[in-house]
Amino acid sequence: MSSESRTAVVIPAAGRGVRLGPGAPKALRALNGTPMLIHAVRAMAESRAVSLVVVVAPPDGAPGVKTLLDDHALPERTDFLVVPGGESRQESVRAGLDALPPGFDIVLVHDAARPLVPVDTVDGVIEAVRDGAPAVVPALPLADTVKQVEPREAGQPEPVVATPERARLRAVQTPQGFDRATLVRAHESVTDNVTDDASMVEQLGLPVVVVPGHEEAFKVTRPLDLVLAEAVLARRRANDGF
Ligand SMILES: Nc1ccn([C@@H]2O[C@H](COP(=O)(O)OP(=O)(O)OP(=O)(O)O)[C@@H](O)[C@H]2O)c(=O)n1
Numbered sequence: 001m002s003s004e005s006r007t008a009v010v011i012p013a014a015g016r017g018v019r020l021g022p023g024a025p026k027a028l029r030a031l032n033g034t035p036m037l038i039h040a041v042r043a044m045a046e047s048r049a050v051s052l053v054v055v056v057a058p059p060d061g062a063p064g065v066k067t068l069l070d071d072h073a074l075p076e077r078t079d080f081l082v083v084p085g086g087e088s089r090q091e092s093v094r095a096g097l098d099a100l101p102p103g104f105d106i107v108l109v110h111d112a113a114r115p116l117v118p119v120d121t122v123d124g125v126i127e128a129v130r131d132g133a134p135a136v137v138p139a140l141p142l143a144d145t146v147k148q149v150e151p152r153e154a155g156q157p158e159p160v161v162a163t164p165e166r167a168r169l170r171a172v173q174t175p176q177g178f179d180r181a182t183l184v185r186a187h188e189s190v191t192d193n194v195t196d197d198a199s200m201v202e203q204l205g206l207p208v209v210v211v212p213g214h215e216e217a218f219k220v221t222r223p224l225d226l227v228l229a230e231a232v233l234a235r236r237r238a239n240d241g242f
């Protein structure tokens, strides 16, 4: 893949945000007064390598999301498309891929729910795809020990069946980066429910590599994550003041 390869980003933003509690769809909730989705779009458009962002909106929310993008300042060098999403993250990513025009050889998939990923992480992923990896994931080592359990009904103690060696585990983030043809093939061939796109490429038997993630690329999932996101933004504002 050459440095001339053009990069597009698909942002799945069609989730409801059930774990965040009642309210608007998660991507539309505000952080420091600005919708999470706008933070995520800006984080992608900050990379000079990104020339198209495809936002996958809640199924009946595409016109509203289009208006939202029109109403917020976004870099002029980046084009934007909005398409309706599906019932699962996988379906939503697929809808974004289907909308991609020709001419983009590298595709990133980035959760709207990771609004604060720094641009260096985005560029690191793109660079690794340009260097020839068909699939790239940013990731961090774990702080906790992880146990594999035999699931039981809620409230029942769960027997531990294994303790994977922590030093070999990574917590995977987005944006995940792909050679476009590989990602399209993965979405066409893999029908199992998976929780990220890279695992679909793994199922094709193709290599996936890890590059450094960033602690500010965390996923806003539960209410406490909103507190952390506001704190990160406050720290950025304070640092910008100096
Ligand atoms: N049908 C879906 C489900 C999820 N997503 C997107 O996938 C990303 C990661 O999903 P997650 O954080 O799990 O978001 P939700 O599905 O909204 O969260 P929850 O499971 O708590 O409802 C989010 O940007 C979310 O909007 C999507 O585009 N379409």
Ligand SMILES: C[C@](O)(CO)[C@H](O)COP(=O)(O)O
Pocket: 089, 111, 171, 172, 173, 174, 195, 196, 197, 219
């Ligand atoms: C893609 C992802 O963000 C990588 O960690 C994660 O798997 C999304 O999971 P969710 O089930 O949509 O929360």
